[in-house]
Amino acid sequence: MEAGIVGLPNVGKSTLFNALTSSQSAQSANYPFCTIEPNEGIVSVPDERLQRITKYVQPKKVVPAILKLVDIAGIVKGASEGQGLGNKFLSHIREVDAIIQVVRCFEDPDVIHVDGHIDPISDMETIETELMLADIDMLQTALPKAERAARGGDKEAILRVAGIGACLEQLSKDLPLRTLEMDEKERKAINSFGLMTAKPILYIANVDEDDLEGKGELVEKVRQYAAERGTNVVPVCAKLEAEIAELDETDRQEMLDSVGLPEPALHQVARAAYATLGLQSYFTAGVQEVRAWTTPLNATAPEAAGVIHSDMQRGFIRAEVYTLEDLETYKGEKEIREAGKLRVEGKTYIMKDGDICHFRFSV
Template sequence: MGLSIGIIGLPNVGKSSTFNALTKAQNAQSANYPFCTIEPNRAVVNVPDKRLLALAKIVNPERVLHSVVEFVDIAGLVRGASKGEGLGNQFLANIKECDAILHMVRCFEDGNITHVEGRIDPIGDIEIIELELLLADIQTLNKRIERLQKQAKTDKEAKNSLECAHALLAHLENLLPVRSFGGKDSEAFEVLNKELRFLSNKAVIFGANVEENAINGNAYSKQVFEYAHSHGAEAIVICSKLEEEMVDMDEAERKEFLKSLGCEESGLEQIIRTGFAKLGLISYFTAGVKEVRSWTIHQGDKAPVAAGVIHKDFEKGFIRAETISYDDFIQYGGEAKAKEAGALRVEGRDYVVQDGDVMHFRFNV
């Protein structure tokens, strides 16, 4: 299981520059005109996790494998995207594939960089994008309702889905996003969302893109944070220009540079940490001589589900999970000494995996 984050926003707000910086790929074209990006750029990057390196020092494996995040640089949306403006339908379809959205918002003034709306207004920018996502969901839902009305005549499940769809449509027509719909816990909604992947139901992180001298925020970014918190979303301050400057720095240089700016984390670290928390994701580890590896699961997943992330056969044939907490593994210096100290636990099917667990699965083929 990986995390996929789509980078969206109006044209010329710093999406491609941010993508370049976050992925260190430098392969997303960046230019001062709308629709510079048409096909989405994709890049897979490692999830920063210091715990992996600590485990590797003890185990001395042949290789170390991080969990990964896929970043997707999606072309700039514009007013009318839900009706196809600016190739909007194509771009909106790309968002459906992502688990979460990084919504980049322009929070800087620069007369040399064109704003598609001709002004600097972070909240106005956000509302344009949010409305287009919502209108796209209305279109998608209306099409589904047409099909359900025919199926509901003979199918009880379709009838339940239709009732839910009508309630959701009324919610959307009041210009309220799917994420605030009161019927989200119903089975009928889960079926609809799994099929239609509503855009306004995606977890959102707002990235307030500021100038170099405002890395800790400015009046514009304050507006973005207030909007995010009032709408159940998250927000971070990021300077895409400074992030790009750090691309060629080694780890020590990057840390020193961030420290000089009064920052503890890079933009990448902020986004991944926030994304994991927003989606309820955690990591567990496997640690052997061949590899030390991080695996991504949902908080609350039980041991067989966690095993299935490695291979579906592990879940099907699950017997038990030999488990050591990360802290115990480090404290005792590895599996053997942790076992001697009684810190290795044998967990069954009902065990809820904890963040940082070091696990070894036993299973039948």
């Protein structure tokens, strides 16, 4: 699962990406399209539960969950018609599972805005419009072929035609496809199109250093816009976060204290992106390692075991599960077993965020 970072040129996308991935690459030039190919990076997802577990299980290493991010070059008005670098970048967005849109909420005369003025709502609407227009073009192009196959009795094509019709109707109302409730079979029939406005979205408000909590007027506008669309907003000063990311642990904490932040705002971004992707974590805990593993929400125990190794899913027998609260109460797995708190779950068990597991399997 991966998220793509998008936005207009010069809103701080690459600065945010470099900070998130602790990239030490040279800063990009201050002009549109400096990111020619999408950069990819891996981000750890901070989770204080890992440290809580290691109070009772002393492992050789601790491994957090990770998230893959793709930095996609700036989109401009008319991208769906080939303006700027156009469809080349739109195609990169089709390949990701969720969108993180960076919205400029800071003033800086040295950083040129592509439209000449700061208006985060206009920026958000520009991106949404371009993605909707690109989705319309994709659907209209695919429809004739699907209709021909449907006339021949192809059941999959019949579902695809119905799905395309529902999507085009929604887009004709200027509504993104993530707001459309669809029949699940129709949705699966059009999944291969990679429709961009169907993807979940998270907004990052890139703020000034004097508005780290995002209480300014521009951020409030972004929050209202996002709330109307059922999405979340995280305020971040990408410039400051990039500076913090380059420091060692001691200096980093000193800087955080000096600006009144309990943790880097990037930690909030990583967790929010993880949630936007519809992901959750379960843990394995032993002397070799304590590790967070990533599963989609509503994954079954065998599917969760398969994240570790496909053989574990194929030969799944049972999951032995306990909670962090049990561990903190009884101080160890042996004591949890003796207290009768270790649960034995079968193939239909739906994993819960924070489960601590052992999987039994045979192949």
